[in-house]
Amino acid sequence: MKRYFVLLSFVSLMIASACRNEPQYKGHVVIYTALDLEYSEPILKKFTKETGIEVRPKYDTEAAKTTGLVSSIIEESARPRCDVFWNNEILRTIQLQKKGLLEPYVSPNAASIPAAYKDPAGYWTGFAARLRVLAYNPKLVSHVPEKIEDLANPAWSGKAAMAYPLFGTTASHAAVLFSAWGPERAKNYFTALKKNDVRIVEGNMTACRMVADGEVAMAVVDTDDANLLMSEGKPVRLALLDQDGSGSLIVPNTVALIKGGPNPAAARKLIDYLLSTEVELALAGSPSAQIPLHAGVTGFPKNVEELAKAKRFLPDYAAAADQLQPSADFLKGLFTRK
């Protein structure tokens, strides 16, 4: 019996910690965000500070990629608990729209965002974009490839990497190529990549770190991945692809209101905040260096200015979203993890 009171004190400690005092908020809003936690969290905290509305975020994990959150929204569609979906790309948001899981909302703050980055009916709005670029290790690459097709060049056999093209922005990129080039050309391209022994890895950041570590010479990634490692002083450089042709694929963040979400009023306020120029500038100033889409926004860092000047490949996103499944079916067979 000598340890009863010890056990009792532990149980009390557990109960006390479980019943901690919550701060008082003026309501709450649930957001699922695929944008990296390091960048999205300060923005959400600032929203709470300014409005008094508690934000309950669910972040994307390395294991789940962007599609994990989309899967959760689909899984919960009969009884949604998410109010706002902040996707770090666009095609999966359109996929949710096509499944009828989004509700239209035209934010007044989206007025100065070009129409190309918004759904005409207001189901989603794009902001703060990234580009698909080539990250390379300057110690290992003397002549930097200029086109995305160059990765299939035998000179780079076994020296290039890309993320598994079934999730994240790499899946979106593949779907865009299927849509813009036509399925046959896209299939030939990916088959050529496979023959050229392109390393398929878990995610863009893993591919980028492999470049920094010298494990591979180059990888197709997003601007934020390369920028982050460059800011850490790692041996990584960034090259814009297809500047003499179609341009670098632009991938905007998208924000959408979930149909039947439990807190629609707070959700609209959060969407308004996310679509403000303040948030775009914050994301531009972060190591992810995202390109603001609001017309007339100035005062962002020099490296973002350079990215903003790049020739952009602006595809038909809705058509590309239709190619998500066919491209995934083909690529799954091609790059099956054995």
Next chain:
Amino acid sequence: MIPRRHVLSMLAGWLGPALVAVLILLPLALYFSDFLRAPARTISLMLAPGELERLGRLFARTTALAILSATIALVLSVIVFAAAEPALARRRLWPFLFMLPLLVPGYFIAIAWIQWLGFAGTLTQWLGPAGKWLPNALYSIPGVALVMALKNYPLALGFIYIGWRSAGTSSVEVASVLMKPGRLWRLFLFGWIRPWLGAGWLIVLITALLDYTIPMLMRQHVFSVEIMTAFNVYYKPQDALALALPLLAVSLAGAAMLGRLLSRVEWPVMARRPCRLPEIGTISKKILNVCACAVAIGSFVLPLVLLMRMAGDWGTFAHVIAGGRDQIVTSISLSALATAAVLVFSAGIATRGLWRRGGQNAIARTLTHPAISAAAMLVLYALPGSVIAMAFIRFYNRPALGAIYDSGFMLPLGLAAVNLPVAWLIFHVRLSEIPKTLVELEALEPIPPARRWLHLILPMLTRPALLAAGLVFILCMNEVQTATLLVAPGQETMSVRAMTLLHYAPDRLVAAYCLTAWTVALVPVLILAALARLGGHFWRKLVPHHELD
């Protein structure tokens, strides 16, 4: 009419098992009934063109990794045991140090080894061209198996330790007169404690089969990684189930063998002093000591030093603590809640028969008929956390149960389901120490439940309850697989955040976060241990000679 006190006893006896059956086992049963309702659909998925070959490769890789890892872990644990045996007997710092890897998250060890031997690893860079083979070796099946073994060998060591206590002191004394030390050690390892070695190997095998973080971080596509991908990335629950079935076949077979083995062994009285094994020759002892030091360095010291070096200065920790205050509080709260649930559930199951009133042989029944409970616990232990989480999502995410799904209790419930068998085993081992004479006495003269509990069961169970609470709390804090799937919005745990940050955050931040997460997990347990020690001193002063010790 049944007297009210009988009804209350019955209710108390059935509370734990009923809660486990309704809250945990029912969702799992319904999830697997999906397969039983339409087996053809799942089987056709498994037999799809190319899929069978993929499953075959996955199966071969997963089992090879687990078998290799379990074997290496067993060898490491024998080395550590032989080197540290006198210290184990005296309960000094060594045994605690060798058990530490069990309390360290898998990602902690994996990150450190990648930082050490990866493509940009410290040693790889230092060796230059001579070290080019190191990363490939690290990311190979033997390399990953070694890292997993360094994490899991304390499980096997624990079983060797139990086996050692089961060896009779007099038998060892007689044998040490008749045999040379080497032969006695062989007899000890491959004769007396062989079943315990087998149990240790099996428990590491099952743990390795279900491990998710180390294979995921070290780029090994095994079943647990693919199941998570199928459910969480593609949202294909049927595919996830089809992938889970071959894994379950192996892990359940392992669990059945483990259960059979453990049901046949004679559990020792842990409080008894273990036998003293003969001294090993000087040279062998030196070699063993070097090997044991290498194990300690590889499993704990190296990860700790490397991560501290990666984290850099204290400013990084301050940044992590300031930014992650919510996660620290959430992790502790949810893990504490899960620990409390595990204690209630496991103690309830382990002691179900002891609540009986009026009937005879309550103790005997509790000790000799745990077959259903044991089977349920072994099945639960053999299930990957992702499968448990998927079953919970499918069951609780419905309008009628929406209040539970949204409440934030999902994660503690999931963590409780994953860790329940650990606590149950601790209680079960302790209860099996009830003397046979008492069982026989109780058959003649039934003891009222209140007396039985007050004078026998509670004093016996407080120490294992403390052990179970500490262990389960740390395991809950470190859990990733279930937490990733069940975490409610706004309730992110530290382990989930560490895994999230791994993706893109700077190395120093990841390292600082891993170290902070681990420290936060350890602190409440250290406080608990200190309280237990203080409590002991306090009680000894209060009651100089206590009947129950």
